[in-house]
Amino acid sequence: MPRAALDPLVVGKVIGDVLDMFVPAAELAVHYGGEEIGNGSEVKPSSAAQRPKVQIKGAISPSYYTLVMVDPDAPSPGEPTLREWLHWLVIDIPEGSDATEGKEIMEYMGPKPPAGVHRYVFAVFQQHGLMETVKRKPVERQLFDTRQFARENDLGLPAAALYFKSHK
Template identity: 30%
Template sequence: MQVNLGNTFSATETLTQPSVSFSAEPGYDPSKTKYTIFLVDPDAPGPAAPILKDFLHLIISNAQPSCITTQSRTTVASYMPLTPLSVAAHRYTFLVYRQPPNYTPPPSINYLPGVRNNFDLNAYVAQAGLMGPVGGNFFREGLASTVCAVTPGCTQEGTGYQAA
């Protein structure tokens, strides 16, 4: 599966952590430049009422472009599988930020209470001194993308989805 600017996946297709790769940034030596990758859900718990927006699903630091085959990536926040609570599809967004020289990732935030709900991406980026975003991509997933795979007449927006 490849994320391609808004394509749609089912819940079963996103159970495992995605493999994230990106091209070298023009003007920067790929062997000496490192990046931090975020995966956030700006639509949590649903696009109609995103009260938990920017729900954090993943942070990886010290990533390098795909042309660098020997990387030592650091997981700052481990992958939390996607569990959209709405029939309408959520936009799951990957953002790539350039790290400053001599960057040290913050301690793991995996188990800090409430850190994933309403994740303040802008504050994290400012505090860490990250630059960008220099790249990004997104895909969609909602209950309709899973339910509609087995429900005749259902659309990805949830039209035709039979309420219990």
């Protein structure tokens, strides 16, 4: 994946607010319904109410991945006092398969932005083998910290990331 794929993440302030700069090492595809979303796409909350189909293709096989989905703009972009709000957490996703093949730690919650335009970030981390559980328990939805979670679980920098925007 070319480094230019990071540009929308920088412009959308995903790099900085949620993630550190990284070199993409996997491909991430997210589909709501039959539609693939791209970085910065606008998605209606009703279109994203159901869990998406998420596929991760890495260069190293076999490999396992962790998927984190957060809203860094909760409860509002002007005052993100609940940053980051965890919408979904799945570990042990086999390379090349859908996220539903992994172990769901936090059940999927679709976007419900109360005010303003919110960003919803999917970050994928390559694991060093099966995790089976996470080191930080309990995992809470509010005030989740993707960077801290990655550090605590020895995940390092993301292998891929994607975000979309949604508003009421």
